[in-house]
Amino acid sequence: MKVKIHTLFQYLLETTDAEPEAIVGFSLSGSPVLGDYLDALDPKLSLDWNNRDFRGLPELRSHVLSQAGLHGRCRTEDVLITAGAAEANYLAIMQLLQPGDEIVIETPGWPQAEVLAKAIGAKIVKVTRQESDGWHLPLDRLRDAVSERTRMIFVTNPNNPTGDLLSAAQLDELVDIASGVGAWLLVDEVYAGLEWDGPRAPSVAGLYEKGITTGSVSKALGLQGLRTGWMICRDAALIMDAVILRENSSEIMNIMGEVIAEIALRPARYQPAMKKARKEGAANLAEMNAWVDSQPGLTWVPPRAGLIGLARLPAGIDSDSFARLLLQEPYRTFLLPGSAYDQPDHIRLGVGGGAEVNLHKGLDRVGEALKNWGAS
């Protein structure tokens, strides 16, 4: 098994030292600083691991259930604290999929499941979200795509990269599809809490015994650098299998990530932090919507949730060439090309970064580059 690079990561690697002056692609809320938590940190905290539980600090796991609305449906034993949602996805996929198993994934979608499934030698079945259909997940086609061989269905809700959102009724249907063939249903909820036109969807771990919820403090709270996330599942054997795999990679969580995440998720801090993130995200989204409307030939389906969406470029512009041109003088602006998601006619626009992001500057430059495209 060798894990191969994906175009999304390749682009990030190739452009890390580009030193852009503007970014039109922030995918997380404005990030807090360490000083925001110092009043609640104990200077005598041991920098050994938490010494209490291999699954993570119990009070942190309880907050995780609270923010997901899962108290009463799941127990703290059903929560495993991980190095971000990325590690939670990794542990679940690696322990559940065998060579030859089928995994059903969405496209466009977060590439991690496809990358890992390829390395495992699993068969990948893709269900396409169509732009003409508002990027909605076509549940009828998903139902056709599963079979007795389907071991797992992997989706993101809210969806990365389109910002589409499944409702409670649609999730029930998804559970019906998965349970009909006995498949695991992994729903990556890393963007949950940032819904713009509907309520937060229920977490799948509360709906289905083989439902796996993954999430983290990275996106809505902007705490990506803590590397703290979670997996929630009522299947005790899966949680144990994840603990065993992790024991053979990073072994345990980092104590600073756990402790700060526990503070950040305390209701007295979490509620105001989410209110701020929602207010700033909504303001940036309104600015982005107005800007897209003002650009000849540029269109998008505004994200219904989360901080990113795909915009269709005017005809004839290739996203990869456009994104690379944007990084050069005089624009010096970063955004992610849609080619990273197999959508070469699109660019990914982001409305994260909070109030300080200065979206205006980047958007002006993207507008200039679009205007000058024919001449370049």
Ligand SMILES: Cc1ncc(COP(=O)(O)O)c(C=O)c1O
């Ligand atoms: C859908 C999705 N899942 C997982 C991740 C990884 O997030 P984390 O920082 O929680 O590992 C990301 C980050 O971009 C994401 O968009």
